[in-house]
Amino acid sequence: MAKANKKIVTGRIVTGKNVSGKKARIDSIAPRSADPNQVEVRVGGRTVAMLLRHRADELGLAEGAPWTPALAARVDAAAAEALAREAALAFLAKRAWSAAGLQARLVKGGHATRAAANAVKALLADGWLNDRAYAEGRVEQLRSRGAMAADALEALLEADGVGERDAREAAKAGAGTAAELRKEAKAARKAGESANRVAGRMGRRGFDPDTIRDALEHAGYRLDD
DSSP states (O other), X not given: OXXXXXXXXXSSOOOGGGGOOTTOBEEEEEEOSSOTTEEEEEETTEEEEEEEHHHHHHTTOOTTOBOOHHHHHHHHHHHHHHHHHHHHHHHHHHSOOOHHHHHHHHHHTTOOHHHHHHHHHHHHHHTSOOHHHHHHHHHHHHHTTSOOOHHHHXXXXXXXXXXXXXXXXXXXXXXXXXXXXXXXXXXXXXXXXXXXXXXXXXXXXXXXXXXHHHHHHHHTOOOOO
16 A cells, blocks of 8 residues: 555545645535545646545635645645545454554554554544453453453453553453353363363463462362472
8 A cells, every 4th residue: 555645546535745836726625425524625627635524624625725835735644644544444344453553554554654643543532443342342352262361361452552551451351260260170171181281271371370270179180289
C-alpha cells in the first residue's frame, strides 16, 4: 500500500498537493453517492481528496475558495487520515484489534504514523475500538485452550497492544482458579495421562509449581517429594 503522505491514486483519492497553484480554486464539494457522510473535493477538474463531511467543514472548505499550498497541505493530512480510517475499518471487519495493535498494523501497511494515530483516536472516540472489550474477548479466546494464570494472560494481552490497566484487570477477571485446575487434573488422570505431562501443560499456561502440585494431589496423583 502506498504511503498516505505521498501521491495516492486508488481510484478515489488524489491528494491535494498535486494541483495546488496560485490561481487554483475549489471547483466543488459533493457528497459521494456510495457514502453521503463523505464528500469529494475537486480542484482544477480533478479529485484531490475524499473526506468525511465534518472534516471538510472543520477545514473550512467551500466551493470557489482559493486552493493554496497551505490548504492543500491540511487537506492532504486529512485525506491521509481518511485513508487510514478506511483501512482500519477493513481490518476491524475481519477481527477485533486493540488500539495500539491496529495503529501498528496501519503503519506497517504504509500509512503515515500521524495519520494512523489520528484515525485510531477517532475510532476510539466513535466507539469502534474498545481495549477493555477487546481484552475480555481475547481472554475468553485464550481460555478456550484451558485455564490460564493471570500473569500469562496479562503478558499476552500486553503483547497484543492492550494497555497495562486493561490487561491487568481483564487477566485477573479471567484467570484460571484452583477448582478449574483440580477438575482438569482429575479428568487427565481418568484419561490415563501422566502427572509430568499434566504438570508441563499447566506450567506452559503460566501456573506456578505449588498451584500445579495442589491440583495433581487433589486429583489423586502420587507425587515424589
